[in-house]
Amino acid sequence: MTSATAAATTMLVPDFPFSYDRWLSHPAGLxxxxxxxxxxxxxxxxxxxxxxxxxxxxxxxxxxxxxxxxxxxxxRMRSTPFPGNPEYTAEMGAMRFPVAARSLFHYIGLLGLRTRPFPNPLAPAAPSTLIDLGGAQDRARTPDELPDVYQEVADAWDKALQERAELATLRDAIQRRDVTTLKTVWNRLVREFDDQSFYGFLATSPTFQSFRHREIFGQVGFGTGGWDTDFPNSVLEILRVVVTEADDHQVGIVxxxxxxxxxxxxxxxxxxxxxxxxxxxxxxxxxxxxxxxxxxxxxxxxxxxxxxxxxxxxxxxxxxxxxxxxxxxxxxxxxxxxxxxxxxxxxRTHYMGASKLFVLVDRPFWRDTDPATGQDAMSMTLTDRMPRGIYLFEDGPDRPGVMCLSYTWNDDSLKFATLSAEERLELLLTKLATIYPDVDIRSHIISGPLTVTWETEPRFMGAFKNxxxxxxxxxxxxxxxxxxxxxxxxxxxxxxxxxxxxxxxxxxxxxxxxxxxxxxxxxxxxxxxxxxxxxxxxxxxxxxxxxxxxxx
Known part of the structure; x- marks a missing residue:
């Protein structure tokens, strides 16, 4: 995607394509x-x-x-400070924001807040990305460095979107704020797919007839990681995210x-x-x-x-x-x-569950070079094992770093629900030792663990609706x-x-x-x-x- 295209994107949701950002910025006020x-x-x-x-x-x-x-x-904008190091926080809820969220960014700009690119899988802000599936590991900095099967999965997803959901037409209409075209196409998709699950959409797409491709897609996903815990949900929920590019070009709040x-x-x-x-x-x-x-x-x-x-x-x-x-x-x-x-x-509202666990470490040791392989000691990690997603945040080579040792959804989140923060940490360190056997994560931890399971939070009972x-x-x-x-x-x-x-x-x-x-x-x-x-x-x-x- 070119920078010009990215600049033209906004979360103009096709169900109700009102330009809230323009309403906010108009000199006449609200x-x-x-x-x-x-x-x-x-x-x-x-x-x-x-x-x-x-x-x-x-x-x-x-x-x-x-x-x-x-x-x-x-x-759920919950930034929890680490005890003894309050200048460092764990993002228990919202932590990454697409630049297409123009109304949100109206307020970010109003408050003069700074942002920085979010270290999503294969994003430039990530040191590198390790995909650990079925006991096999692949490490890359860009999608082109991954084995061919991942490109096959990406192509299958793109073709399914283009052929069944008119992705290019919808995105073009959003970028031009062509409400007539946007609603004409989207309303047809609502009629066609309201009763279709995300998995059903994949399984009935000619490009996704391979179960192995569907499995890899669920575990690795697109943009922000694996989406298999979203498979039971309406495919319309997924299409809204994709057509508005809410899954891409994401930043965090400094x-x-x-x-x-x-x-x-x-x-x-x-x-x-x-x-x-x-x-x-x-x-x-x-x-x-x-x-x-x-x-x-x-x-x-x-x-x-x-x-x-x-x-x-x-x-x-x-x-x-x-x-x-x-x-x-x-x-x-x-x-x-x-x-x-x-x-x-x-x-009838349906909520998604989610769990996270964070620790503060002495420095971004994951940038250390493994003398045997010449690669980073650790990477942003996607795995089919219990941690699922591991995110690494740094603020300079000689300053403490924050590790999200696990980010899970729905059934994977429930696996943590009955465990204390300390039990979760011990479990995750054990699991991670099988992925990174030569890395002593524990020796670098200086604070934590900080954890949340949103479905057990009594005022929330879930992370968000889906x-x-x-x-x-x-x-x-x-x-x-x-x-x-x-x-x-x-x-x-x-x-x-x-x-x-x-x-x-x-x-x-x-x-x-x-x-x-x-x-x-x-x-x-x-x-x-x-x-x-x-x-x-x-x-x-x-x-x-x-x-x-x-x-x-």
Whole structure:
């Protein structure tokens, strides 16, 4: 891919190709509210990327966001410092961001944060890549250095995408923001593939008739590594990632991904309605958000929010950003706030599990040269054994380095779920000793282990949503919930957002864009409007609306 092509790419999701990045950057702003409602309190539940985006933009519009957070600001933007070495962090959740995520990068630029290329498999930022499959090992710095079978698999994937999913046409339409072509092609794919799993798509593709090719593809994958744990999911979920190039050209945030939501918490907007210059979300909250929300109730005047300290407040609007499953088991939510079809969509939401384990080491010893082979002592590693993915992060030859000794998904993640952090580390060191028998990783560890299993985190119960085949209709209900003009009065004023409501779950871009949908919804709900020169997602909804599949 040329740099010019990369520069033209954006995560213009084909289901609803609204240009959020252009809406954000337009000098007219996101809208205005009547002066009579300036200072009105609006609840924002959840202090992750979606919650902080919504709260920040509502503040700019002259409202008073009241942020509730059950744990820590950042949500799955969780950068955990190593004890004794807090300048080094482990990225427990989001850690790599495609440059195509233009709306997210609006805020990264606003905060002046620095990025650096992410060391994905075979990426220039990786020292080298070792593929360990079936007991055989291949090491390379570029795809051309791998055995022919890997090129055969890559070609089979590319041909399947071109022949069955019109990849070139979709990418060209995204780069040109040709909404008509994009929706015409994508809507056909939705009709054809809504009931197709990722594995089913591969197995029915003429180019993937070899089981061995499908196996290698699952274990090595494309872009970011093996995708076999994604095989049961809807192929539409995968196609969205591929056509928007969300799996490519990824970077990390220097200092940790949590600097984005925490930066919005502390940032004073340059332009503010109602509030004096210098006002921040932190200053409006006395430096800390409210506690966990325990109950939501409809009232005659709005929605009553109760928190775990027993306090209750009433709001004309509530923005809800956590995983929607928390409405089923963590928050006592008034059933009247959502329609029966929406409750069904909440119940049917499917989440992916994920586990990680990090250690801090004295230096990037993996760059040492093996005297016997002349190769790096260690590499970014993809394996069919229990670690699955091993990532190496460095900040100079004489400074400590961070090792992600394992990154696993779904069934592979569950293999770790009952183990303590120390047990996980011992297990991984044993497994890695069979891959790198001459490398003493333990002698270099100076801090850790730090670990997470997202499916056992009580406020999350999974890493992110990923639809199963046949769940497109449920996803459409969740995504379009911000359009409330046709709803019953008791269902208005609660706005669902977050990456699991988006079409690109697991990507911070989806958290940002659905938060912006909710901002438009709140403005509309409170009698405000967008500028005619800068219409928002709700203003253009009818022309961009996701395809509605028949239900009967």
């Amino acid at each position: 809208g205005t509210l009547p002066s009579a409602v300036h200072g009105t309190e609006v609840a924002v539940i959840g202090g992750g990327m979606s919650g902080l985006t919504a709260a920040y933009e509502l503040l700019r519009l002259g409202l008073r966001p009241v942020l509730y957070e059950a744990e820590q600001l950042g949500g 200092g940790g991904s949590s600097r984005i939501p925490r930066g919005l918490w502390e940032h004073a907007p340059d332009t503010l309605a109602h509030w004096p210059r210098g006002t921040t979300l932190a200053s409006l909250h006395g430096g800390r958000p409210g506690p966990a929300v325990t109950r939501l109730r409809r009232t005659a005047a709005g929605i009553r929010v109760a928190d775990e300290r027993g306090a209750e407040r009433e709001f004309p609007a509530v923005v809800f950003t956590p995983h929607v499953w928390t409405l089923l088991n963590r928050i006592d939510c008034d059933p009247a706030l959502l329609s029966t079809p929406l409750w069904t969509a909440v119940e 639809n199963l085949p046949g769940q497109y209709r449920y996803q459409r209900r969740l995504f379009t919930q911000f359009m409330q003009g046709g709803m019953e009065p008791e269902q208005r004023g609660l706005f669902l957002c977050g990456d699991d409501v988006s079409w690109t779950a697991g990507f911070a871009e989806g958290a940002v864009t659905t938060a912006l949908n909710a901002v438009w919804g709140v403005v509309n709900h409170l009698g405000g409007a967008t500028h005619p020169d800068n219409p928002g997602p709700g203003d253009l909804f009818d022309s961009l609306a996701p395809l509605e599949l028949p239900y009967g």
